[in-house]
Amino acid sequence: MDKNDNSNTKIYYKLNQLDKLTGLSPRMLKYRMLKVKKKYNGMTKLLNKEGKSWQIHYSIVNEFMPINKRKSNSISNDDWKCFVTWNPYDNYDIDYHYELIKEIKDELPDNKIKYAIELDKRGYNHVHFLSDASTSKTKKIVESVISKYFQWYEISHRVDTIYNKFSSMRYVAKAPIKSGVL
Numbered sequence: 048m049d050k051n052d053n054s055n056t057k058i059y060y061k062l063n064q065l066d067k068l069t070g071l072s073p074r075m076l077k078y079r080m081l082k083v084k085k086k087y088n089g090m091t092k093l094l095n096k097e098g099k100s101w102q103i104h105y106s107i108v109n110e111f112m113p114i115n116k117r118k119s120n121s122i123s124n125d126d127w128k129c130f131v132t133w134n135p136y137d138n139y140d141i142d143y144h145y146e147l148i149k150e151i152k153d154e155l156p157d158n159k160i161k162y163a164i165e166l167d168k169r170g171y172n173h174v175h176f177l178s179d180a181s182t183s184k185t186k187k188i189v190e191s192v193i194s195k196y197f198q199w200y201e202i203s204h205r206v207d208t209i210y211n212k213f214s215s216m217r218y219v220a221k222a223p224i225k226s227g228v229l
Contacts, residue, residue: 137171148164
């Protein structure tokens with residue numbers, strides 16, 4: 048039983064579906080499940096067994112992410128540290144936003160950025176991205192780049208520390224017009 052919410056994104060995952068998301072082997076996922084079962088015992092909305100299969104709520108998938116740095120990293124296993132979003136009050140095209148992302152990436156040459164450009168409710172383009180650079184370093188660079196092109200009253204933006212990597216990755220992947228990794 049994979050329940051879905053209104054946006055067709057999965058709310059519950061089965062244990063055998065987490066290997067692609069986490070990069071862990073099925074055996075390692077079973078070991079991790081032992082700890083997760085104890086931690087979430089009695090919390091049926093987060094962890095529930097139906098027949099032989101576990102239903103794992105998306106909000107606790109983070110519990111299954113690798114603890115140690117992997118030799119072969121997939122994007123989902125990268126050590127994303129901060130979440131950035133900006134939304135100008137006027138509409139700018141996709142290429143304009145992409146150029147801003149590239150300019151920020153140029154200031155973070157040793158770090159990765161996973162970005163998504165999408166439409167807001169007004170039909171205006173805006174940006175979300177994850178970075179493996181520290182939140183303070185990223186915030187300084189984002190504000191420096193944005194202030195070159197926008198007055199403070201022309202754009203809203205945020206740079207936050209990531210506490211749930213899986214939810215942040217899921218949010219960036221929700222509805223991109225253009226996305227990628229730099």
